[in-house]
Amino acid sequence: MPLLSNPNAFADYPLDKAGFRRRDAQWLADALQHEASQLALMRNLQPFCNEEGTVWFAGAARDALCGSEALTIFLGVDTEGRPHFAAEMKRDPADSVIADMGAFEDMRAAAGRLPDREVAMLGCAKTLLEWHARHMFCANCGGASVIVDGGWKRECPACKAEHFPRVDPVVIMLPVLGDRCCVGRQARFPRGMFSALAGFVEPGESLEEACAREVLEEVGLVATNVRYHSTQPWPFPHSLMIGLFADVADGPFTLDPEEIDEAIWLTREEARGALTGGVTLADGRRIFVPPPMAIAHQLVKAWVQTG
Numbered sequence: 001m002p003l004l005s006n007p008n009a010f011a012d013y014p015l016d017k018a019g020f021r022r023r024d025a026q027w028l029a030d031a032l033q034h035e036a037s038q039l040a041l042m043r044n045l046q047p048f049c050n051e052e053g054t055v056w057f058a059g060a061a062r063d064a065l066c067g068s069e070a071l072t073i074f075l076g077v078d079t080e081g082r083p084h085f086a087a088e089m090k091r092d093p094a095d096s097v098i099a100d101m102g103a104f105e106d107m108r109a110a111a112g113r114l115p116d117r118e119v120a121m122l123g124c125a126k127t128l129l130e131w132h133a134r135h136m137f138c139a140n141c142g143g144a145s146v147i148v149d150g151g152w153k154r155e156c157p158a159c160k161a162e163h164f165p166r167v168d169p170v171v172i173m174l175p176v177l178g179d180r181c182c183v184g185r186q187a188r189f190p191r192g193m194f195s196a197l198a199g200f201v202e203p204g205e206s207l208e209e210a211c212a213r214e215v216l217e218e219v220g221l222v223a224t225n226v227r228y229h230s231t232q233p234w235p236f237p238h239s240l241m242i243g244l245f246a247d248v249a250d251g252p253f254t255l256d257p258e259e260i261d262e263a264i265w266l267t268r269e270e271a272r273g274a275l276t277g278g279v280t281l282a283d284g285r286r287i288f289v290p291p292p293m294a295i296a297h298q299l300v301k302a303w304v305q306t307g
């Protein structure tokens with residue numbers, strides 16, 4: 001039941017998170033033992049997959065595979081009533097019965113090939129498992145905190161503080177001037193790759209202000225209007241990418257050398273080529289934009305289609 005048409009990988013979460021039920025520890029324990037429960041395994045934040053997709057185990061197998069103390073996330077219940085979980089496996093899989101059933105796979109690689117609904121679930125599981133690994137102690141008193149609510153909260157037994165999973169908002173925008181859009185590249189990008197501009201939202205900022213600030217800081221252009229496109233949960237480690245178009249006033253590029261190596265304007269025809277395998281610019285260089293898994297790709301694609 002999609003709320004909106006969202007083209008982004010990791011979006012369109014397919015499960016009912018059962019927010020009221022997951023507060024009940026007995027209900028969660030029963031759900032894990034449910035005869036139709038589905039358990040994904042993760043090790044070093046990588047999902048266990050085979051050629052077809054995620055390898056799902058019965059929830060009741062969790063203790064034998066990972067141990068009863070394994071960090072376990074309740075992902076939600078699907079439309080057929082099957083509870084879904086993800087558990088962290090610390091044991092060496094080579095010594096396990098799963099050794100011949102698949103492999104732990106890099107999340108970006110998995111996201112590029114697995115079914116959309118599995119990408120959304122596994123991305124969510126990665127974000128939560130990583131948050132737990134980095135937030136074992138109470139930010140208020142320094143005491144050890146404990147996992148509750150199926151992994152959607154931590155509590156501090158000493159001072160009773162509650163800690164919720166972190167989400168970092170990031171604006172990612174395509175500056176647009178008439179029939180051209182602006183893309184930039186960072187030194188760390190693969191050779192020839194250009195992308196949308198992006199930056200973290202800072203305290204005290206609206207999304208529009210964050211967008212205008214980043215466009216000015218990174219390429220020296222003044223945003224005159226900001227339009228929303230879509231958002232993308234991005235589990236590296238816990239961002240929410242907020243995709244925008246920024247109409248900008250004409251002017252020369254003034255680059256932030258720490259952020260941007262180069263910025264260029266693309267026509268729609270050039271952008272169309274950059275989306276599909278790459279395009280050769282007038283100066284003879286071959287350039288391209290990120291793959292469809294990235295919201296930057298979807299922003300450029302949507303802009304091309306409006307022309």
Ligand SMILES: [Zn+2]
Nearest residue numbers: 138141156159
């Ligand atoms: Zn505390």
